[in-house]
Amino acid sequence: xxxxxxxxxxxxELAARKKITLRCCMAAGCMPSDAKGVKEQLVKAVxxxxxxxxxxxxxVGCMKLCCEGPLVQADPQNLLYIKVTAENAPSIVAxxxxxxxxxxxxxxxxxxxxxxxxxxxxxxxVVDPERIESYLAADxxxxxxxxxxxxxxxxxVVAMVKSGLRGRGGAGFPTGLKWGTVAKSPGAKxxxxxxxxxxxxxxxxxxxxxxxxxxxxxxxxxxxxxxxGADQGFIYVRAEYPxxxxxxxxxxxxxxxxxxxxxxxxxxxFNFNVDLRIGAGAFVCGEETALMASVxxxxxxxxxxxxxxAESGLFGCPTLINNVETFANVPPIxxxxxxxxxxxxxxxxxxxxxxxLAGKIKNTGLxxxxxxxxxxxxxxEMGGGAPDGGKIKAVQTGGPSxxxxxxxxxxxxxxxxxxxxxxxxxxxxxxxxxxxxxxxVEIARFFMEFCMDESCGKCIPCRAGTVQMxxxxxxIANRKATARDLAKLExxxxxxxxxxxxxxxxTAPNPTLSTLRxxxxxxxxxxxxxxxxxxxxxxxxxxxxxAKQ
Amino acid sequence: xxxxxxQKKPSRLKTVLEHASGDKRFKILEVHMKKHQFRQDALIxxxxxxxELFGYLEDDLLLFVSYKLKLPPSRVxxxxxxxxxxxxxxxxxxxxxxxxxTACYVKGAEKVINAVQENLKIKPGETxxxxxxxxxxxxxxxxxxxxxxxxxxxxxTPRTTPESAVEQIKKWVAK
Numbered sequence: 001x002x003x004x005x006x007x008x009x010x011x012x013e014l015a016a017r018k019k020i021t022l023r024c025c026m027a028a029g030c031m032p033s034d035a036k037g038v039k040e041q042l043v044k045a046v047x048x049x050x051x052x053x054x055x056x057x058x059x060v061g062c063m064k065l066c067c068e069g070p071l072v073q074a075d076p077q078n079l080l081y082i083k084v085t086a087e088n089a090p091s092i093v094a095x096x097x098x099x100x101x102x103x104x105x106x107x108x109x110x111x112x113x114x115x116x117x118x119x120x121x122x123x124x125x126v127v128d129p130e131r132i133e134s135y136l137a138a139d140x141x142x143x144x145x146x147x148x149x150x151x152x153x154x155x156x157v158v159a160m161v162k163s164g165l166r167g168r169g170g171a172g173f174p175t176g177l178k179w180g181t182v183a184k185s186p187g188a189k190x191x192x193x194x195x196x197x198x199x200x201x202x203x204x205x206x207x208x209x210x211x212x213x214x215x216x217x218x219x220x221x222x223x224x225x226x227x228x229g230a231d232q233g234f235i236y237v238r239a240e241y242p243x244x245x246x247x248x249x250x251x252x253x254x255x256x257x258x259x260x261x262x263x264x265x266x267x268x269x270f271n272f273n274v275d276l277r278i279g280a281g282a283f284v285c286g287e288e289t290a291l292m293a294s295v296x297x298x299x300x301x302x303x304x305x306x307x308x309x310a311e312s313g314l315f316g317c318p319t320l321i322n323n324v325e326t327f328a329n330v331p332p333i334x335x336x337x338x339x340x341x342x343x344x345x346x347x348x349x350x351x352x353x354x355x356x357l358a359g360k361i362k363n364t365g366l367x368x369x370x371x372x373x374x375x376x377x378x379x380x381e382m383g384g385g386a387p388d389g390g391k392i393k394a395v396q397t398g399g400p401s402x403x404x405x406x407x408x409x410x411x412x413x414x415x416x417x418x419x420x421x422x423x424x425x426x427x428x429x430x431x432x433x434x435x436x437x438x439x440x441v442e443i444a445r446f447f448m449e450f451c452m453d454e455s456c457g458k459c460i461p462c463r464a465g466t467v468q469m470x471x472x473x474x475x476i477a478n479r480k481a482t483a484r485d486l487a488k489l490e491x492x493x494x495x496x497x498x499x500x501x502x503x504x505x506x507t508a509p510n511p512t513l514s515t516l517r518x519x520x521x522x523x524x525x526x527x528x529x530x531x532x533x534x535x536x537x538x539x540x541x542x543x544x545x546x547a548k549q
Numbered sequence: 550x551x552x553x554x555x556q557k558k559p560s561r562l563k564t565v566l567e568h569a570s571g572d573k574r575f576k577i578l579e580v581h582m583k584k585h586q587f588r589q590d591a592l593i594x595x596x597x598x599x600x601e602l603f604g605y606l607e608d609d610l611l612l613f614v615s616y617k618l619k620l621p622p623s624r625v626x627x628x629x630x631x632x633x634x635x636x637x638x639x640x641x642x643x644x645x646x647x648x649x650x651t652a653c654y655v656k657g658a659e660k661v662i663n664a665v666q667e668n669l670k671i672k673p674g675e676t677x678x679x680x681x682x683x684x685x686x687x688x689x690x691x692x693x694x695x696x697x698x699x700x701x702x703x704x705x706t707p708r709t710t711p712e713s714a715v716e717q718i719k720k721w722v723a724k
Binding site for chain 2: 028029031032033066067069198199200201202203204207239240241277278279280281282283294295296297298299300315356358359360364365366396399430432434438443446447450454456
């Protein structure tokens with residue numbers, strides 16, 4: 001494979017395009033609502049109408065508005081059909097010749113779509129994830145070619161530093177710095193790992209990226225491998241995402257067949273292989289050291305750092321671990337230049353971020369917005385606010401490691417620092433909206449139960465602390481706790497946060513702490529008077545007596 | 550004490566291998582291990598395959614894997630019990646997996662679970678006495694846009710209500 005072959009395939013693919021395209025969402029959001037049947041019926045209807053020469057029915061990745069699935073988009077008419085059923089297919093095909101289809105439509109110019117800026121999701125809903133030619137037609141693998149033939153690994157790292165990209169897994173560590181550290185680490189064998197163990201409940205960005213545009217992740221990994229000097233990559237993906245796994249398997253196979261993975265890529269001395277590793281349902285494996293233990297076939301327990309994976313990681317070799325979204329950002333950065341990327345976003349947080357909008361909100365689905373976009377724009381303008389006339393009470397970001405941002409702080413810009421100041425985190429991008437019917441104490445208990453179940457049991461603060469905190473939260477929620485229990489809970493939160501071994505334990509108290517910070521009255525309303533007094537010395541209780549009446 | 554040590558127990562492994570020789574699925578599993586060159590770091594992949602073939606990981610199966618990969622049984626057992634995906638108990642004929650991710654929880658997945666629990670008289674993670682239905686909880690299947698989601702025998706169903714879940718369960722039980 002040389003550059004001309006790449007262009008050749010692209011041109012053949014573009015020339016084969018037909019006048020009209022019907023794009024059918026084939027991602028996990030629409031598949032349960034019979035998206036496959038819709039696509040089959042559309043193909044049949046096109047054939048019956050004798051339009052095969054003019055109309056292409058293409059299965060694509062996520063088209064973002066998941067709540068209205070299955071979605072079908074007609075180009076160039078720019079019509080977005082929602083809640084399509086297999087019976088609607090003839091009507092949609094008939095409408096291509098003019099007239100109105102008897103199917104509900106969404107406005108493709110609504111704020112939900114117009115306010116988005118797609119970098120990671122640019123190909124999502126456009127290319128066919130199961131055909132590499134479709135990705136090549138969208139200038140795929142050209143960045144890899146340019147990097148391999150026109151730059152040195154050192155320059156690749158320099159460009160990454162210049163772009164200002166920060167890790168999209170949650171912590172926001174500068175990606176360029178990480179690449180530079182791995183590149184400088186001595187060692188003949190190095191590894192690149194893609195962390196696709198999207199464990200946060202309520203987050204589905206990585207799943208969508210893998211299902212919609214798997215080749216972008218592979219290309220990003222290959223560029224990273226060239227920069228750090230690795231020749232073996234692993235993608236660690238959750239077993240709960242069977243569709244993402246099968247699309248990745250197809251993508252890897254196709255890329256190998258075309259010589260875009262394997263030995264001597266683009267006739268350069270660079271070799272790179274990618275293997276899949278399937279997780280087995282352990283949230284803690286999203287933590288990098290636990291993930292590496294799992295790739296090695298062991299129990300997924302974290303270990304203390306240092307040594308950091310960049311020095312001693314998988315099988316004791318220097319290892320680069322990045323999130324799916326981080327890798328998906330890499331090809332666009334090299335295609336368009338680091339300056340272009342650095343021009344998007346805020347001063348400290350560059351580029352865009354994909355969020356999975358879900359919960360009590362009208363438009364659930366995927367959104368990609370520039371960093372620094374206020375939460376209000378995301379939730380109210382794009383998300384359409386709470387359904388059924390409800391009022392938004394809080395937005396939860398960062399899953400079990402994050403916190404709840406109350407409605408009065410909705411004007412906060414979304415970037416790593418601003419969310420951190422409010423006691424939450426950017427996280428991987430799950431955004432759950434809660435309305436006035438949501439009980440915040442129960443939410444805190446829900447997340448604590450999650451952390452309790454998922455604690456790996458290696459360090460005691462997390463193993464025992466989460467159980468005790470859950471017990472206290474349960475007691476509060478069941479109206480059996482006193483002010484002393486609340487004080488004990490706060491004390492425990494602080495202890496677990498500061499003494500746990502890995503990120504799971506260190507952030508487990510976050511949902512409790514942030515709800516305590518902003519919704520303390522809800523906790524206090526559930527407290528019972530303490531018959532032994534606040535210090536337990538028999539002094540008559542005075543304060544929370546009001547709660548009972 | 551000394552007597553117990555001196556008295557050698559009959560080798561468990563021998564019976565396991567005898568058991569394995571009569572079952573075709575062990576052969577398939579061995580071929581799969583060979584594909585991974587019997588590498589010890591492929592343990593999780595091998596267990597995935599084993600569970601796919603047998604439905605659950607029985608003791609003999611774990612011993613067989615440990616023998617073939619040259620790993621101590623404690624290590625294989627440790628890994629099998631660490632990950633939620635692996636089950637050491639047989640599952641029922643049908644499985645009902647209720648997603649309890651945050652989005653599903655906020656939208657009322659708990660009510661769905663309670664309704665199913667009441668109907669089947671079992672707790673999450675258990676199987677009915679007649680081995681018909683297993684009720685399981687998933688941590689998040691990533692179908693948050695269509696919450697609450699329930700997976701019936703591998704098919705994801707969007708926007709479940711307690712009533713629709715019970716209806717599906719009743720269909721299974723009636724059969």
